Amino acid sequence: MPRKRATIREVAQATGLSPAAVSYALRGLQVSEETKERVRAAAAELGYEADPIARALASGRTGMIGLLCGSLEDLWQQSLAVGISRGLREKDRYALILDAVGDPARERALAQQLRDQRVDGMIVQPIDPAAAFWPELCESLPVVAIGDSLAGTAAEVVFDNRRGVTLALEHLRDLGHRNIAVLTSTRSSTPDRPADVYVTAEADRLDLDIEVATAPHGLAGATSAARDILSAKQPSAVFCFADSIAYGVYAAAQELELSIPGDVSVMGYDSYPMSSLLTPGLTTVDWDLDGIVRAAVRLVAAAADGSGARRRRVVQAPTLRERGSVARVPG
Amino acid sequence: MPRKRATIREVAQATGLSPAAVSYALRGLQVSEETKERVRAAAAELGYEADPIARALASGRTGMIGLLCGSLEDLWQQSLAVGISRGLREKDRYALILDAVGDPARERALAQQLRDQRVDGMIVQPIDPAAAFWPELCESLPVVAIGDSLAGTAAEVVFDNRRGVTLALEHLRDLGHRNIAVLTSTRSSTPDRPADVYVTAEADRLDLDIEVATAPHGLAGATSAARDILSAKQPSAVFCFADSIAYGVYAAAQELELSIPGDVSVMGYDSYPMSSLLTPGLTTVDWDLDGIVRAAVRLVAAAADGSGARRRRVVQAPTLRERGSVARVPG
DNA sequence: CGAGAGTCGTGAACCGATTCAGTGATACGG
DNA sequence: CCGTATCACTGAATCGGTTCACGACTCTCG
Numbered sequence: 223m224p225r226k227r228a229t230i231r232e233v234a235q236a237t238g239l240s241p242a243a244v245s246y247a248l249r250g251l252q253v254s255e256e257t258k259e260r261v262r263a264a265a266a267e268l269g270y271e272a273d274p275i276a277r278a279l280a281s282g283r284t285g286m287i288g289l290l291c292g293s294l295e296d297l298w299q300q301s302l303a304v305g306i307s308r309g310l311r312e313k314d315r316y317a318l319i320l321d322a323v324g325d326p327a328r329e330r331a332l333a334q335q336l337r338d339q340r341v342d343g344m345i346v347q348p349i350d351p352a353a354a355f356w357p358e359l360c361e362s363l364p365v366v367a368i369g370d371s372l373a374g375t376a377a378e379v380v381f382d383n384r385r386g387v388t389l390a391l392e393h394l395r396d397l398g399h400r401n402i403a404v405l406t407s408t409r410s411s412t413p414d415r416p417a418d419v420y421v422t423a424e425a426d427r428l429d430l431d432i433e434v435a436t437a438p439h440g441l442a443g444a445t446s447a448a449r450d451i452l453s454a455k456q457p458s459a460v461f462c463f464a465d466s467i468a469y470g471v472y473a474a475a476q477e478l479e480l481s482i483p484g485d486v487s488v489m490g491y492d493s494y495p496m497s498s499l500l501t502p503g504l505t506t507v508d509w510d511l512d513g514i515v516r517a518a519v520r521l522v523a524a525a526a527d528g529s530g531a532r533r534r535r536v537v538q539a540p541t542l543r544e545r546g547s548v549a550r551v552p553g
Numbered sequence: 554m555p556r557k558r559a560t561i562r563e564v565a566q567a568t569g570l571s572p573a574a575v576s577y578a579l580r581g582l583q584v585s586e587e588t589k590e591r592v593r594a595a596a597a598e599l600g601y602e603a604d605p606i607a608r609a610l611a612s613g614r615t616g617m618i619g620l621l622c623g624s625l626e627d628l629w630q631q632s633l634a635v636g637i638s639r640g641l642r643e644k645d646r647y648a649l650i651l652d653a654v655g656d657p658a659r660e661r662a663l664a665q666q667l668r669d670q671r672v673d674g675m676i677v678q679p680i681d682p683a684a685a686f687w688p689e690l691c692e693s694l695p696v697v698a699i700g701d702s703l704a705g706t707a708a709e710v711v712f713d714n715r716r717g718v719t720l721a722l723e724h725l726r727d728l729g730h731r732n733i734a735v736l737t738s739t740r741s742s743t744p745d746r747p748a749d750v751y752v753t754a755e756a757d758r759l760d761l762d763i764e765v766a767t768a769p770h771g772l773a774g775a776t777s778a779a780r781d782i783l784s785a786k787q788p789s790a791v792f793c794f795a796d797s798i799a800y801g802v803y804a805a806a807q808e809l810e811l812s813i814p815g816d817v818s819v820m821g822y823d824s825y826p827m828s829s830l831l832t833p834g835l836t837t838v839d840w841d842l843d844g845i846v847r848a849a850v851r852l853v854a855a856a857a858d859g860s861g862a863r864r865r866r867v868v869q870a871p872t873l874r875e876r877g878s879v880a881r882v883p884g
Numbered sequence: 885c886g887a888g889a890g891t892c893g894t895g896a897a898c899c900g901a902t903t904c905a906g907t908g909a910t911a912c913g914g
Numbered sequence: 915c916c917g918t919a920t921c922a923c924t925g926a927a928t929c930g931g932t933t934c935a936c937g938a939c940t941c942t943c944g
Contacts, residue, residue, distance in 0.1 A: 229900060240924045245902060254922065275609045275671050276900035279929050284606065294635045297628070297826070304625045307650055316670065319638055319650055339647065340606050441830055469830050476832045495628070496827040499772055499800050501807045560930060571894050576932060585892065607930035610899050 228270040236264045248272065278340065286316045287522055288336035288344035290329065294321040297494050299347060302368070305511060306345060309519035315342070315526075326350040333359055343526035345518050348372060364525030366518050377521040377534040379514055386507045386540035387420040390489050393505075393542055394459050395428050398551035399487060403457040404434045405447060405467050421461075433457065437467050444470025445477075452478055452486065458551050459487035465494040468504050468547075483549035493543055503545030509538055559601040567595045579603065609671065617647045618853055619667035619675035621660065625652040628825050630678060633699070636842055637676060640850035646673070646857075657681040664690055674857035676849050679703060695856030697849050708852040708865040710845055717838045717871035718751040721820050724836075724873055725790050726759050729882035730818060734788040735765045736778060736798050752792075764788065768798050775801025776808075783809055783817065789882050790818035796825040799835050799878075814880035824874055834876030840869055 234241040237260055247253045247261035264270075278284040287310055291299050307317040318341060322329035329349050336344055343364035348356075351370040359365060360374030367378040394402055404421055418434055425432040433455055437447035444462075448471040451460065462468040468490040475482050482488055482502060490497060490506030497504040517536040524534075565572045568591055578584045578592035595601075609615040618641050622630050638648040649672060653660035660680050667675055674695035679687070682701040690696060691705030698709040725733055735752055749765055756763040764786055768778035775793075779802040782791065793799040799821040806813050813819055813833060821828060821837030828835040848867040855865075 230902095231900080241901080242903080242925080243923055246923085249902095252922070257922080271669055273671070273900055274669065275606060275615065276929095277902075278606045279610050279931090280900075280902040282902095282929080294638075300631050300635065304631065304652065307625075308652060308654075311651070316649055318647055320642070321635065321639060323639075338602055338605065340604070473832045496830070499827070500831075501804045561932095562930080572931080573895075573933080574893055577893085580932095583892070588892080604930055607899095608932075610901085611930075611932040613899080613932095 227273065228265075228268040230270070230272070233261065233264050233268060233270050236268065237261055282340075283342050283526070284340050285314070286318050286339070286341045287526065288333075288339070288341040289317045289319045290332055290336060290344060290346045291319065291321050292329070292347045292349040293324040295323070297496065298492055301495055301511060302347070302514065305515035306518055309515045310523075313519060313523050315523065322349055324349060326353065329353070330355055337363060343522045345522050346372070346376075364522060366522045366525070368514065368518055377525060377536075379517045379521070379536045379538060381509060381538050382540060384420050386491065386509075387424050389540055389542045390461055390491065390507050391421070391424050391428055391430060393544075393548065394461065394487070394489060395430060397487070397548060399459040400429075400431055400551075401455075401457050401459075402430055402432045403451045403455060403460045404432050404463065405437045405444070405451070405460060405471070406434065406463040407467060408436055408439060432461075437462075437470065441466070441470055441473070444468075445473040446470075448474035449477065452480060457486065459489060459548065461489045461491075463491050465490040465492055465497045465504060465506055468497070468506070469500070472500060472504075482547050487548040487551075489548055498545065500547075502547050505545045505548040506543050507540045508543040509540055514538055558604065559596075559599040561601070561603065564592065564595050564599060564601050567599065568592055613671075614673050614857070615671050616645070617649050617670070617672045618857065619670070619672040620648045620650045621663055621667060621675060621677045622650065622652050623660070623678045623680040624655040626654070628827065629823055632826055632842060633678070633845065636846035637849060640846045641854075644850060644854050646854065653680055655680060657684060660684070661686055668694060674853045676853050677703070677707075695853060697853045697856070699845065699849055708856060708867075710848045710852070710867045710869060712840060712869050713871060715751050717822065717840075718755050720871055720873045721792055721822065721838050722752070722755050722759055722761060724875075725792065725818070725820060725879065726761060728818070728879060730790040731760075731762055731882075732786075732788045732790075733761055733763045734782045734786060734791045735763050735794065736768045736775070736782070736791060736802070737765065737794040738798060739767055739770060763792075768793075768801065772797070772801055772804070775799075776804045777801075779805035780808065783811060788817065790820060790879065792820045792822075794822050796821040796823055796828045796835060796837055799828070799837070800831075803831060803835075813878050818879040818882075820879055829876060831878075833878050836876045836879040837874050838871045839874040840871055845869055 230241045230244050234244045243253060244261050247258045248265065274285065289303060289306055291303055294300055294303065303319055307319065310317045318336065318339065320332045320336060322332055326349050330353060337359065345366045345368065347368045348370050351372050356372045357374035360372065360376045365376040367376045369381060371378055371380065435447055435451055437444045444467045452474055460471050462471060468488050471488050472482065475486060480486050488504065490504045493506045493508035497506055521534055561572045561575050565575045574584060575592050578589045579596060605616065620634060620637055622634055625631055625634065634650055638650065641648045649667065649670065651663045651667060653663055657680050661684060668690065676697045676699065678699045679701050682703050687703045688705035691703065691707045696707040698707045700712060702709055702711065766778060766782055768775045775798045783805055791802050793802060799819050802819050803813065806817060811817050819835065821835045824837045824839035828837055852865055
């Protein structure tokens with residue numbers, strides 16, 4: 223028999239107090255120390271635990287934070303989701319994870335649904351940061367955006383991509399690379415990552431000779447783009463604007479019997495969990511996942527608790543993760 | 554201004570009906586077609602949507618399913634979680650994903666918390682399927698176990714590992730391999746996967762010459778174990794009891810300048826999402842992730858809705874996913 | 885024609901907390 | 915010694931639905 227849970231009234235009965243007093247006592251408000259203690263004892267005795275549903279209805283807060291991901295196909299986003307979920311759990315909150323599977327319309331619908339579910343706040347990796355519904359949504363509950371700035375008034379955790387590009391290119395230059403191929407993904411048209419702009423500007427500054435190409439989506443696409451580049455231009459290094467593209471370069475190199483990093487160096491971007499598993503490990507520009515998680519959790523929790531400024535912006539700095547796919551140019 | 558949501562009473566007012574009638578109408582119960590239509594119209598007009606919290610309090614069901622994962626470090630479990638989350642969403646339910654990070658004590662605590670959160674049911678990948686709290690938990694709400702049978706009365710989705718091993722070994726034999734090294738993980742002591750037993754039995758039946766070794770946890774461990782085996786015994790194939798172990802074999806092969814599958818064939822187990830990205834792609838024993846997701850979702854939804862037998866068992870059959878790391882023995 | 889069955893709807897209790905206004909009682913300042 | 919804070923606590927309303935018991939009304943059938 224699923225033994226019924228104790229209610230607050232039973233605890234009140236047991237202590238001879240009113241339900242209101244019990245409610246206050248358990249949350250440490252306006253009651254004498256002695257009474258608090260008595261209530262705690264009785265609650266423990268009866269195994270009483272406030273029903274989150276009833277509490278939510280009465281107080282208006284659910285303790286849940288919505289996590290709206292752009293696409294959980296992406297292993298990086300998966301890691302992030304897992305991390306955030308844990309981080310929230312440590313703050314005694316639950317994450318409600320939703321996946322827009324890359325569809326802006328779905329993103330909109332899910333955002334609505336999260337609001338309807340009465341989450342106390344949400345963390346978003348927006349697909350379409352410029353969408354018209356964001357401002358209104360941000361108005362009605364605390365929102366933290368990761369990666370891109372939202373149209374509305376949201377707190378945000380953004381990446382210093384400018385610095386990331388600099389890091390990668392300087393590293394290549396320092397090792398003697400002058401002739402570098404750059405592979406961007408077709409999808410990198412997000413406003414905050416105008417890859418081409420940063421890259422060409424930085425290349426100019428560093429006096430590098432670069433060639434930018436776009437890789438179609440997916441491994442096959444990346445591989446064929448890489449094949450073209452490697453056989454045609456023979457760059458001494460390839461800078462891939464996503465680790466997933468670098469995987470294609472690995473495949474192409476294998477086909478062409480080029481050794482990494484002997485014949486060609488490969489630099490990735492956005493450390494994917496599997497990049498360390500390749501041979502050789504992929505040297506890449508890494509973001510402090512843990513730091514992002516902490517920042518996002520902190521921002522959303524603060525906003526949901528009503529404390530803290532609702533408008534905040536945290537910029538994440540990249541680090542270079544050297545692993546072995548980039549070597550000094552011979553000679 | 555966060556415009557207040559419409560309540561059921563307002564809809565009642567607008568239609569001249571009682572709140573009760575509206576409630577029934579919107580759920581398609583005991584009311585005339587005509588009234589239903591009228592209510593629907595009014596609801597749409599006012600943008601009314603029943604508040605899930607209030608509904609949960611009154612009806613006792615939250616629409617949420619708890620998903621308790623053993624460890625979300627594991628990419629396979631991540632994929633599963635993502636899939637289940639989506640599957641539930643399609644059934645108009647939300648997944649509350651929790652991660653026990655490999656700790657049985659935490660698993661216990663989180664299971665409790667999920668129950669307290671009033672989920673309508675839960676899906677579990679148990680770390681400790683024999684733990685004492687399961688029976689009671691299964692008694693108090695519908696539970697679906699994935700991978701291992703629970704101590705309590707739960708529905709379950711289990712894997713036919715016997716068949717998986719057979720598939721792998723027969724494939725190797727068919728391609729002429731006789732001399733096979735088997736690498737199991739230290740952690741494979743789960744009751745439902747007594748790897749060694751199946752493997753040796755099958756090897757006997759197929760008249761294969763196998764050598765079983767254990768790989769320490771992590772890539773480094775797998776790599777060194779693989780190095781030992783490859784250099785010492787020179788097997789024509791290595792059967793790894795987890796794709797992650799196979800990654801170690803790839804690394805070791807590279808070091809030893811052995812080509813896969815030219816010099817040695819590699820067979821994995823449990824298709825990991827990244828295994829198709831390696832070069833060559835890892836041939837492995839694959840479980841129909843989508844099928845598992847569907848089965849789990851179906852079972853838990855049925856149980857939570859009260860329909861369907863609460864006790865059910867679905868056995869998943871493996872398939873061989875040929876990709877390129879296994880070739881015919883030369884000669 | 886009247887009893888029994890079936891349809892539509894209503895009123896009110898209820899789910900289990902939170903929260904606000906208010907009530908005694910004690911303490912304090914003048 | 916009175917007026918006023920302050921403290922500890924209570925009663926009742928409230929959140930926004932669901933559900934039970936029952937009433938009114940229309941059919942149907944013997």
